[in-house]
């Protein structure tokens with residue numbers, strides 16, 4: 057495995073790499089990231105894992121400095137996952153002094169997470185675009201765990217005619233159902249079990265939809281009842297939305313997506329799940 061830090065080095069080597077699959081991460085790798093690396097490994101000649109804690113995607117309320125980091129462990133996990141290249145650009149390479157060009161997706165990025173984390177998606181799309189320019193991958197792998205991020209990145213790729221494929225990979229969960237996230241490190245094992253309440257609420261809605269319940273108000277009320285069982289859960293938003301436009305739906309016609317975010321013991325957790333209506 058090769059460790060690359062400079063863009064010039066990456067550019068010089070890129071021509072020999074054949075089909076490149078890129079897995080973008082902010083490090084502190086967990087099984088969710090490893091599943092993306094496996095998906096990339098299966099079909100690409102070269103797998104590039106970028107490790108970059110991106111300062112511009114942290115809204116003022118988020119704490120960039122305390123974001124969990126463990127580079128030696130990340131490198132071990134990447135090597136064990138048969139990654140060919142780990143790209144760790146310096147902050148100087150990504151945001152040189154005077155940097156002032158931003159990539160911003162409109163309506164899709166402004167609701168849900170966009171309302172709670174101002175500027176977050178502008179930071180994500182800017183760094184994702186910059187790293188696409190540096191690595192020039194043929195495919196990039198994103199987890200469905202960050203569903204809105206996935207939809208926003210797909211929109212950027214389509215709108216800007218970027219010549220690459222975005223591959224969506226299923227959410228990986230702890231045995232309790234809690235979606236894997238680097239932020240789970242802030243919670244004890246015991247609290248993580250309790251924090252899976254959002255997922256359990258979504259499973260309840262899915263159960264109802266499977267039995268034919270289609271009104272969003274009914275499904276949301278049922279989810280709220282499940283969430284009320286956990287006093288530590290402080291909900292930011294919960295919605296049933298169109299899978300592509302992310303617009304709220306009054307009624308599920310065949311499929312929709314549940315999206316939600318809550319604060320649990322002060323840790324912000326997001327989740328989402330497909331909702332499939334039983335056909336009559």
Ligand code: PAF
Nearest residue numbers: 080081082110180183202
């Ligand atoms: O999902 C993440 O880890 C980040 O938002 C990403 C895509 C690596 C951009 O910094």
